[in-house]
Amino acid sequence: MTTSIPEPRRPRDSCPVLAGVIGPPASGKTTLTRELAVLTRAPVISPRSAIRAARLAHPAATAAFEPVNELGWVSDVALGFALRHTLAAQPAGTSLVLLENLPGDVVQLLDLHLHVSRLDARLVLLVLDADDEVLASRAAGRRVCQTCEQDPTADPHAPAATQRADPARCAGCGQPLTSRTDDATDVLRHRTRRHRAYTEPLLRLAATLGAVVVLDAHLPTSALVPLALHALGAESAPMPQRESPSEPPMPSGEPPVPAATTGRVHPRNEQP
Ligand SMILES: [Zn+2]
Numbered sequence: 001m002t003t004s005i006p007e008p009r010r011p012r013d014s015c016p017v018l019a020g021v022i023g024p025p026a027s028g029k030t031t032l033t034r035e036l037a038v039l040t041r042a043p044v045i046s047p048r049s050a051i052r053a054a055r056l057a058h059p060a061a062t063a064a065f066e067p068v069n070e071l072g073w074v075s076d077v078a079l080g081f082a083l084r085h086t087l088a089a090q091p092a093g094t095s096l097v098l099l100e101n102l103p104g105d106v107v108q109l110l111d112l113h114l115h116v117s118r119l120d121a122r123l124v125l126l127v128l129d130a131d132d133e134v135l136a137s138r139a140a141g142r143r144v145c146q147t148c149e150q151d152p153t154a155d156p157h158a159p160a161a162t163q164r165a166d167p168a169r170c171a172g173c174g175q176p177l178t179s180r181t182d183d184a185t186d187v188l189r190h191r192t193r194r195h196r197a198y199t200e201p202l203l204r205l206a207a208t209l210g211a212v213v214v215l216d217a218h219l220p221t222s223a224l225v226p227l228a229l230h231a232l233g234a235e236s237a238p239m240p241q242r243e244s245p246s247e248p249p250m251p252s253g254e255p256p257v258p259a260a261t262t263g264r265v266h267p268r269n270e271q272p
Contacts, residue, residue: 016121018087018112019232020099022202023128024195025188026139027217028224030159032128033100035225040234042096045086047079047104048157053089054082071182071191079104080111087115096232105198106205113209123210126228127203130217132192139188143177145170155181 019042021033037044051074055065064078073079083102090097103109103125116123142159148170149156157180161171170177182191206212213231215224 016119017096017232017234018099018116018121018123019096019228020102020112020123020125021128022101022103022125022199023217024130024132024135024199025191026135026142026183027128027130028138028221029101029128030157031221032126032215032224032228033098035221036228036232037098039225039229040096040098040232042098043090043094044098044100045083045102046100047082047102050082050086050102051079054078054085057085071187076105076107080108083108084111084115096234103202106202109202109205109209116210124231125203125206125210125212126231127199127212127214128217128224129214134218135192136185136188139180139183142180142183143168144180145173145175145177147173147175 019036021029021036023029033044036042051065055062065074065082067073068075074082083099087097099112103112112123115121143162144156144158145160146154146156148160149158151157160177162177163169163171163174168176182188203212211231213228215227217224
């Protein structure tokens with residue numbers, strides 16, 4: 001199969017590296033992305049954050065960002081727009097953008113490839129993977145905090161830090177932690193199956209378009225970070241601080257969103 005992609009060259013000094021961090025559910029994408037964001041001060045764009053930013057920027061088009069399936073995902077067309085919208089909003093001179101859980105399919109990959117081609121930038125895919133049993137065991141153990149992660153639908157996703165003395169409680173606020181709703185066994189199995197189905201053609205195409213770096217998700221984050229930094233060409237050259245450093249705990253490529261303005265539905269497209 002041959003894929004032909006237009007490559008208009010328009011050298012600019014913004015965004016030299018776009019790094020997609022993908023992998024099946026519970027492979028450690030969020031944790032790795034967080035670490036990389038802290039070390040490089042790069043903005044993070046996730047499907048959630050991109051959709052939220054696009055909805056806020058275009059309130060008249062809210063209906064286009066309604067979920068289209070039982071997992072709460074929006075349409076590929078809407079997600080594609082949201083991603084382009086958020087990438088276009090990155091300040092000139094941004095040297096690295098981290099894409100958590102993106103691209104999710106071949107069309108998103110082609111979009112990103114076109115984007116980096118126009119910017120004279122580079123696309124790197126960091127692919128985390130591990131056995132299904134390992135992933136299921138990790139998903140069963142991960143916890144979120146309803147208090148610290150302000151989510152308008154009470155459906156937090158970010159891994160919470162646990163208290164040393166009482167791992168059932170949040171290290172930040174002391175409240176009891178809960179499991180993610182989409183980590184329920186049946187839902188997780190569904191998500192993992194979908195991920196595998198969509199990822200196979202994506203990785204085949206990615207191998208012809210740009211750098212694909214497969215990382216063994218069995219490794220601890222401390223071992224994965226240097227490998228990822230090396231792949232991004234950032235291991236010995238810390239990124240300069242930007243004017244608006246990311247806010248802990250989850251740096252984002254968009255401004256903070258007031259909970260009251262985000263509406264009822266909180267789409268959460270991830271690796272399909
Ligand atoms: Zn908390």
